[in-house]
Amino acid sequence: MRWRPGMMTAAAVLGTACLADAGAATGTAATAVASAAAQGGTWGTAAEIPGSNRLNHGGQASIGTVSCASATNCGAGGSYTSGFSSTAPIIQAFVVNKTANIWRGAQEVPGTAALNTGGNAKINSVSCPAPGDCSAGGYYSDASGHEQALAVTETGGTWGNAKEIPGSGALNAGGAARIDSVSCGAAGDCSAGGQYASKTVDGISTVQAFVVNETGGTWGKAAEVPGTAALNGGGYATVNSVSCSSAGNCSAGGSYTTAAPVTQAFVIDETGGTWGKARVVPGSAALNKHGLAQINSVSCPSAGNCSAGGFYLDASFDTQAFVVSESGGTWGSAEEIPGSAALDQHAPGAVTDSVSCGAPGDCSATGSYTDSSGAQQAFVADQSAGTWGSAEEVPGTGALNGGGQASAQSVSCAASGLCNAVGQYQNVKLNTQVFAVSQS
Numbered sequence: 001m002r003w004r005p006g007m008m009t010a011a012a013v014l015g016t017a018c019l020a021d022a023g024a025a026t027g028t029a030a031t032a033v034a035s036a037a038a039q040g041g042t043w044g045t046a047a048e049i050p051g052s053n054r055l056n057h058g059g060q061a062s063i064g065t066v067s068c069a070s071a072t073n074c075g076a077g078g079s080y081t082s083g084f085s086s087t088a089p090i091i092q093a094f095v096v097n098k099t100a101n102i103w104r105g106a107q108e109v110p111g112t113a114a115l116n117t118g119g120n121a122k123i124n125s126v127s128c129p130a131p132g133d134c135s136a137g138g139y140y141s142d143a144s145g146h147e148q149a150l151a152v153t154e155t156g157g158t159w160g161n162a163k164e165i166p167g168s169g170a171l172n173a174g175g176a177a178r179i180d181s182v183s184c185g186a187a188g189d190c191s192a193g194g195q196y197a198s199k200t201v202d203g204i205s206t207v208q209a210f211v212v213n214e215t216g217g218t219w220g221k222a223a224e225v226p227g228t229a230a231l232n233g234g235g236y237a238t239v240n241s242v243s244c245s246s247a248g249n250c251s252a253g254g255s256y257t258t259a260a261p262v263t264q265a266f267v268i269d270e271t272g273g274t275w276g277k278a279r280v281v282p283g284s285a286a287l288n289k290h291g292l293a294q295i296n297s298v299s300c301p302s303a304g305n306c307s308a309g310g311f312y313l314d315a316s317f318d319t320q321a322f323v324v325s326e327s328g329g330t331w332g333s334a335e336e337i338p339g340s341a342a343l344d345q346h347a348p349g350a351v352t353d354s355v356s357c358g359a360p361g362d363c364s365a366t367g368s369y370t371d372s373s374g375a376q377q378a379f380v381a382d383q384s385a386g387t388w389g390s391a392e393e394v395p396g397t398g399a400l401n402g403g404g405q406a407s408a409q410s411v412s413c414a415a416s417g418l419c420n421a422v423g424q425y426q427n428v429k430l431n432t433q434v435f436a437v438s439q440s
Helices: 010-025 031-038
Strands: 003-007 062-070 073-084 089-099 122-130 133-141 147-155 178-186 189-199 205-215 238-246 249-257 263-271 294-302 305-313 319-327 351-359 362-370 376-384 407-415 418-426 432-439
Touching (some): 062 133, 089 133, 122 189, 133 189, 147 178, 147 189, 205 238, 238 305, 249 305, 263 294, 263 319, 305 362, 319 351, 319 376, 351 418, 362 418, 376 407, 376 418
Parallel strands (some): 062 122, 122 178, 238 294, 294 351, 351 407
Antiparallel strands (some): 062 073, 073 122, 133 147, 133 178, 178 189, 189 238, 238 249, 249 263, 249 294, 305 351, 351 362, 362 376, 362 407, 407 418, 418 432
């Protein structure tokens, strides 16, 4: 398998940012785009999202996520600034659909006007298992200024009203809840994860990880991630990524902090709609010599067959990129990405940002490392038949990255060996540009 470099201009930053977030969060975003590009397609010209200028009076808009059920049908979401109060910008959440290959008008997430009285809302993740059938999650700010977790579902091309995740308000006594990742195994059958802030008896907030399931279009109650109560003695846990291969069969990953405090990476599996217990990523504690590890991305092409990636802090206080795979429902041992140590010669180190699997045991991972000169470079690594090959600098980025700040932030694989990755680099004028690269 070979990677072919490609490049986009700075005008395409918006589109690339969408793909980058979604690839890490749901494992399904940009699949249609990836498939087209892998077959020799070309990137089009970036354009402003229709209707976003009408909404964005304050001039601060961002897209957090995109998911495509087919090459011509997608959903996306993010935030915009509707105006300014006497003390702060008023930030609203929006969704937008691409239907029959045409991006329709962006709209404020229905129902958020009543919820977002504190003026700070955003969609963090969208997953679209079928055209016009999507689910999305994020947060809003209530009248007390507390962030609450929200979800919204689209059915038959129409977005319903956003709702606070059932049960999350009771958990979120500390007022800092959000959904960070949503993945749908089928229309209306999704799982999501994120974090909330609880309070101890002395009034000190702790951050806990939660998961929640949607069944038949109805969201159930949020629950603390099973098993994290025993793990999260240091009081900071979060779900960073969820991936569902089918309805009720998902895996998720994130991090928790022990009482030491030491931050460890965890994984958790859902089978038949029931979440098991979170556990430290096998083998990662031995790698994580200085107590800072987490899962950034999970991808599950079939039930019980997943790959995930993140980082840990080694004995030299440098971050190192790792991957870990699950086969037949059993997670193997985490390993430093082969070849990454040879590439990574300088602090702060290497990180896996995104993983995507075209088939069980056939995946790609992307991220960044620091070379001997201290420049940050982008890498890609491939897994074939369950074995990870050596990481390599993304072909072509060395010539582009004159400013020394490159990373491959997201990868999406339509099938084994047919992947696309997107990222950014800094040119010699220290301008940040974005790139795309295809595998064939």
